[in-house]
Amino acid sequence: xxxxxxxxxxxxxxxxxxxxxxxxxxxxxxxxxxxxxxxxxxxxxxxxxxxxxxxxxxxxxxxxxxxxxxxxxxxxxxxxxxxxxxxxxxxxxxxxxxxxxxxxxxxxxxxxxxxxxxxxxxxxxxxxxxxxxxxxxxxxxxxxxxxxxxxxxxxxxxxxxxxxxxxxxxxxxxxxxxxxxxxxxxxxxxxxxxxxxxxxxxxxxxxxxxxxxxxxxxxxxxxxxxxxxxxxxxxxxxxxxxxxxxxxxxxxxxxxxxxxxxxxxxxxxxxxxxxxxxxxxxxxxxxxxxxxxxxxxxxxxxxxxxxxxxxxxxxxxxxxxxxxxxxxxxxxxxxxxxxxxxxxxxxxxxxxxxxxxxxxxxxxxxxxxxxxxxxxxxxxxxxxxxxxxxxxxxxxxxxxxxxxxxxxxxxxxxxxxxxxxxxxxxxxxxxxxxxxxxxxxxxxxxxxxxxxxxxxxxxxxxxxxxxxxxxxxxxxxxxxxxxxxxxxxxxxxxxxxxxxxxxxxxxxxxxxxxxxxxxxxxxxxxxxxxxxxxxxxxxxxxxxxxxxxxxxxxxxxxxxxxxx
Numbered sequence: 001x002x003x004x005x006x007x008x009x010x011x012x013x014x015x016x017x018x019x020x021x022x023x024x025x026x027x028x029x030x031x032x033x034x035x036x037x038x039x040x041x042x043x044x045x046x047x048x049x050x051x052x053x054x055x056x057x058x059x060x061x062x063x064x065x066x067x068x069x070x071x072x073x074x075x076x077x078x079x080x081x082x083x084x085x086x087x088x089x090x091x092x093x094x095x096x097x098x099x100x101x102x103x104x105x106x107x108x109x110x111x112x113x114x115x116x117x118x119x120x121x122x123x124x125x126x127x128x129x130x131x132x133x134x135x136x137x138x139x140x141x142x143x144x145x146x147x148x149x150x151x152x153x154x155x156x157x158x159x160x161x162x163x164x165x166x167x168x169x170x171x172x173x174x175x176x177x178x179x180x181x182x183x184x185x186x187x188x189x190x191x192x193x194x195x196x197x198x199x200x201x202x203x204x205x206x207x208x209x210x211x212x213x214x215x216x217x218x219x220x221x222x223x224x225x226x227x228x229x230x231x232x233x234x235x236x237x238x239x240x241x242x243x244x245x246x247x248x249x250x251x252x253x254x255x256x257x258x259x260x261x262x263x264x265x266x267x268x269x270x271x272x273x274x275x276x277x278x279x280x281x282x283x284x285x286x287x288x289x290x291x292x293x294x295x296x297x298x299x300x301x302x303x304x305x306x307x308x309x310x311x312x313x314x315x316x317x318x319x320x321x322x323x324x325x326x327x328x329x330x331x332x333x334x335x336x337x338x339x340x341x342x343x344x345x346x347x348x349x350x351x352x353x354x355x356x357x358x359x360x361x362x363x364x365x366x367x368x369x370x371x372x373x374x375x376x377x378x379x380x381x382x383x384x385x386x387x388x389x390x391x392x393x394x395x396x397x398x399x400x401x402x403x404x405x406x407x408x409x410x411x412x413x414x415x416x417x418x419x420x421x422x423x424x425x426x427x428x429x430x431x432x433x434x435x436x437x438x439x440x441x442x443x444x445x446x447x448x449x450x451x452x453x454x455x456x457x458x459x460x461x462x463x464x465x466x467x468x469x470x471x472x473x474x475x476x477x478x479x480x481x482x483x484x485x486x487x488x489x490x491x492x493x494x495x496x497x498x499x500x501x502x503x504x505x506x507x508x509x510x511x512x513x514x515x516x517x518x519x520x521x522x523x524x525x526x527x528x529x530x531x532x533x534x535x536x537x538x539x540x541x542x543x544x545x546x547x548x549x550x551x552x553x554x555x556x557x558x559x560x561x562x563x564x
Contacts, residue, residue, distance in 0.1 A: 005068060005069075005072050005158075005215070006033075006036050006042065006065055006068045006069055007033045007034075007036045008033075008158075009068050009072070009073070009074075009077060010029050010030070010032050010033035010036065010064070010065070010068070011029070011030060011033045012077065012089065013029045013064075013074075013076060013077050013080060014026040014027075014029035014030040014033065015089045015092065015099055016077075016080035016081075016083075016084050016089070017029060017080070018098075018099040018100070019084050019088065019099050019100070019103055020080075020084075028056065028061065029061070029064075031055070031056040032054075032056055032057050032061045032064075032065065034056075035054040035055050035056055035057055035342075036054070036065065041524070042065075042069065043069070046065070046066055046069055051065055051066070055342055064076070070214070071214060072214055072215050072236050073236075085106055087106060087111065087113065087114070087117075088102045088103050088106045089102075090114060091105060091106060091117065091140070094114075094139075094140055094143030094144055094147065097136070101131070101132075104129075104131070105126065105129065105132065108129050109125060109126070109129070114144050114147070115144075117140065117144065118140075118141055118144045118145070121137045121138075121140050121141035121144070122141065124137070126140060152192075152238055152239060152240070153190040153191060153192055153465075154184075154190065154191045154194060154239055155189070155190060155464060155465065155494065155495075156184065156187060156188065156189050156190070156191070156494055156497065156531070157494035157531070159183070159184035159190075159191040159194060160180065160184045160187075162184075162194055162215070162235070162239070162241075163180030163181075163182070163184045163185070163194050163195070163196060163241075164180055165213075165215075166180075166194070166196055166210065166213060166215075166216075166241065167179055167180050167196055167198075169209070169210065169212075169213045170196065170198050170206060170209065170210060170243075172209075173205070173206055173209030173210075174200050174202040174205045174206045174209060175198040175199060175200045175206055176199040176200060176248050176251075177198065177199040177248070177251055178196060178197070178198040178199070179196070179197050179198075179255055180194075180195070180196060181195040181196060181197045181244070181255060181258035181259045182194060182195025182242070182258060182259065183195075183261075185259050185301045186259065186260075186261065186301045186302055186304060186305070186538070187301070187302055187531070187534035187535065187537075187538060188538075189464050189497050190464065190465070192240075193239075193240045193241065193242055194235075194239060194240070194241040194242070195241070195242045195243075195244070195258050195259075196210075196241065196242070196243045196244070196258075197243075197244045197245075197246075197251070197254045197255040197258040197259070198243065198244070198245050198246075198251075198254075199245075199246060199247065199248040199250075199251035199254075200245050200247075200248075201247055201248070203229040203231075203245040206243075206245055207219045207221070207231045207243065207245075210231070210233060210243060211233070214236075215235050215236050216233050216234075216235055216236070216241075217233075217234045217235060217236050218233065218234045219231050219232070219233045219234075219243075220232050220233075222242070228244050228245065228246045228250070228254050228257075229244075229245040229246070230242060230243065230244055230245070231243040231245070242258075244257070244258045248285060249283050249285050250283050250284065250285070251284075251285055251286070252284035252285050252286035252287045252288070252289050252290050253279065253282055253283065253284045253290050255287055256268075256284075256287045256290050256291070257279065259301050259304060260304040260306070261304060261305050261306045262306065263305070263306020263307070264304040264305060264306040264309065265279075265306075266306065267306060267309075267310050268294060268310075271294050271295075271296075271310065272294060275294070275295075277293075282294075296310065296313050296314075297313055297318040297319070297320075299313065299319060300319050300322060300537060302322075302534060302537040302538045303319055303322075303537070303538070303540065305538070319540075321542045321543065322536075322537045322540060322541065322542060323516070323533060323536050323537060323541050323542055323543050323545065323546050323549065324533065324537075324543075325529070325530055325533045327543045327546070327549045328357075328516055328529055328533060328546070328548055328549055329356070329357055329358050329359070329548065329549060329550075329551070330357055330358065330359045330360065330361070330548035330549075330550075330552065330555055331348075331352040331355065331357045331359070331360040331361065331518060331520070331526055331529065331548075332360075332361045332363075332424075332426075332455070332489075332515050332516070332517040332518070332548050333361065333363050333403065333426055333455075333457065333489065333491070333515075333517035333518060333519045333520070334348050334352070334360055334361060334362055334363060334518065334520045334526065335363070335364050335365070335403075335519075335520065335521045336348055336362060336364055336383075338362075338364045338373070338375050338379065338383050339364035339365040339369070339372050339373040339374060339375055340364075340365060340372040340373050340521060341364065341520075341521045341522065342521060342522040342523075343522055343523050345362055345383070345386050345387055345390050345398065346390045346393065346394065347523055348360060348362070348520070348523060348526070349390055349391075349394045349396050349398050350394055350396075350523075351523035351524075351526050352396055352526055353394060353395055353396040355526055355527070355529075357396065358396060358397060358551065358552055359396060359397035359398070359399055359552040359555065360396060360397070360398055360399065361399045361401045361423070361424045361426075362383070362387060362398060362399065362400060362401060363401040363402055363403045363424065363426050364383070364402065364403065365402075365403055365405075365430075366402050366403065366404040366405050366412075366413045366414055367413055367414070368405035368407070368413040368430070368431070369403075369405055369430055372430075374405075375402070377414070377415070377418060380402075380418070383400075384400050387400055397552040399423035399424050399552075399556065400422050400423045400424075401422050401423055401424035401425060401426065402414060402419070402422060402425055402426065403426040403427075403428050403457055404419065404425055404426065404427050404428070404454075405428065405429070405430050405431070406427050406428060406429050406443065406444070406447045407443075408432050408435070408439075408443060409443065409446060410442065410443045410444065410445070410446025410447040410449075410450075411446070411447075411450075412425070412427055412447070412450065412454075416452070419452055419561055420452060420561050420562045422561055423556055423559070423560070423561075424455065424556075424559045424560075424561075425452060425453070425454045425455065425559075425561050426454065426455045426456075426457040426489065427447055427450075427454040427455065427456060427457060427486075428456075428457030428458055429443075429444075429461050429470065433461055433467065433470055435470075435471075436471065437471040437472060437473060440470050440471055440472040441472045441473045441476055441477065444456075444472055444477045444480070445476055445477060445479075445480040448477060448480035448481045448483075448484045448486050449480050449483055449484060450484070451562075452561040452562055453484070453485050453486065453487075453559055453560060453561050453562075454484070454486050454487075454561070455486065455487050455488070455489050455515050455559065456481070456486055456487070456488045456489060457489045457491070457517075457519075458489060458491040458493075458496050458498045458519065459488055459489065459498055459499045459503075460472075460498055460499060460500070460503070461498065462496065462498050462500075463495055463496060464494075464495055464496065464497060466495070469498070469500070474503060474506065475506075478506070478507055478510045478512065481507075481510075481512055482510065482511065482512075487512070487513040487514060487515050487547055487558075487559065488504070488507055488512050488513070488514050488515070489514070489515050489516075489517050490504060490514055490515070490516050490517070490532045490535050490536050490539075490541075491517055491519050491532060492516065492517060492518050492519060492528035492529050492530065492531040492532030492533070492535070493518070493519040493525075493528055493531075494528065494531055496519065497531060497532075497535050499535075499539075500535075501535055501538035501539040502539075504535070504536065504538075504539035504541065505539045505540060508539060508540070508541060508545060513545060513546075513547055513558075514536065514541060514545055514546050514547065515546065515547050515548050515559075516529055516532035516533055516536055516546055516548060517529065517532055517548075518532065547559060
């Protein structure tokens with residue numbers, strides 16, 4: 001069973017249903033995709049026949065989800081794919097067009113594929129169509145070129161789920177051991193190819209077993225390197241997957257080489273050569289033995305990026321003090337039904353406690369975020385009264401807060417006295433992302449210099465594969481944070497993973513403090529903090545760099561908007 005394909009397939013069905021004019025069913029499938037995307041235990045819900053407990057999912061949709069998880073497709077999806085051009089869905093996605101307009105464009109120009117459509121954009125044919133224009137044409141061309149540049153890539157959440165499922169499948173066959181590897185194991189945002197490593201003395205039988213997985217379309221032998229057997233698999237959606245197979249006594253070597261970035265593996269090769277060795281000659285049953293043979297401590301996968309990790313290890317760094325999931329004891333940046341969350345204050349509080357957290361911040365959207373049900377000052381009072389009542393019934397501290405919009409001039413959108421009365425303020429940009437670098441820098445500097453303490457939420461506003469980071473002079477914003485006071489959020493929403501590790505390391509070097517958040521809009525999404533921790537580890541943050549590793553009282557004092 002694999003569930004990483006479920007939400008995209010539900011959205012694909014929804015897009016086709018819009019083309020058929022069945023907007024009611026399309027909305028149902030779209031909502032179901034959101035519900036599936038927000039949870040981490042889909043396999044368990046399917047096994048326990050509890051899918052209908054999810055928002056917006058009835059018996060019919062539950063059946064479709066089970067079928068997608070089992071087969072990767074449904075009869076309905078196959079019918080829709082056979083009837084409607086898949087290119088129409090791509091056009092709508094790339095250009096941000098309504099499906100009906102994407103269909104009209106396809107009907108008028110009949111492009112053979114995206115390359116053909118790109119050429120039509122370059123020659124000005126799209127702008128000549130009624131209802132289209134130069135702006136839409138440019139947007140389509142930009143989207144096509146971006147996709148061509150990145151190729152077929154897999155987002156981190158999907159990559160980790162896919163590789164975990166495939167590794168478990170291998171372990172049920174001829175593999176003595178099997179593990180995800182590659183970029184997914186290093187928690188990198190996107191994977192160009194999935195990678196698996198396995199220990200087996202029967203590589204061909206193992207490859208045949210991999211090919212029996214319902215999501216694997218084909219498996220072929222690839223050229224061997226480092227005396228390891230390699231196979232190239234193609235999944236049903238076109239994603240490529242490499243399988244590296246070594247005998248058990250060399251499994252650690254295989255896993256390390258399959259996991260590290262190319263630059264990291266090259267550093268290992270040079271180190272081995274300097275010692276008169278080759279990596280191929282080091283037979284290590286586990287990764288610790290390989291690194292030990294090279295005079296190194298075991299390096300966590302997150303730091304194997306090929307920068308200065310070996311030099312840091314030689315200087316005495318063993319990376320053992322990097323922040324870990326168990327260190328985080330507060331759920332920060334959580335939304336409820338008061339704005340655009342799916343669950344109540346009490347449900348979110350109880351779910352955070354179930355994760356072992358001792359406090360949770362309720363930070364619903366502020367009034368400017370009307371699209372997300374932003375909480376007015378009047379409704380804020382109602383929420384705080386509810387928080388007080390809920391706190392009597394739960395064994396967790398509930399902190400009152402907001403995710404307040406940073407306006408274009410850098411001000412926040414609650415009155416100062418309201419902000420000052422909160423326990424925690426997250427300040428985020430949700431609109432006007434395309435300000436030029438000068439205007440955006442002024443906006444952020446003004447916000448960070450606000451005299452109240454704030455957490456800079458999903459700092460650069462990126463949506464992976466959907467929206468680029470905002471343009472600003474980051475160093476100047478860091479200067480303002482130092483004066484602020486402020487902390488920086490590392491956002492664990494898998495669609496964001498913002499701040500990027502490179503930027504976080506830059507901020508760390510300037511003495512910034514951080515909060516690792518889930519940006520949870522549901523109880524299940526509270527587990528997104530795992531992704532935030534991984535990005536923090538990639539940035540080499542330690543426990544002491546992260547404010548929500550502190551006990552509740554200390555955290556409150558650290559983030560209090562105004563000192564007492």
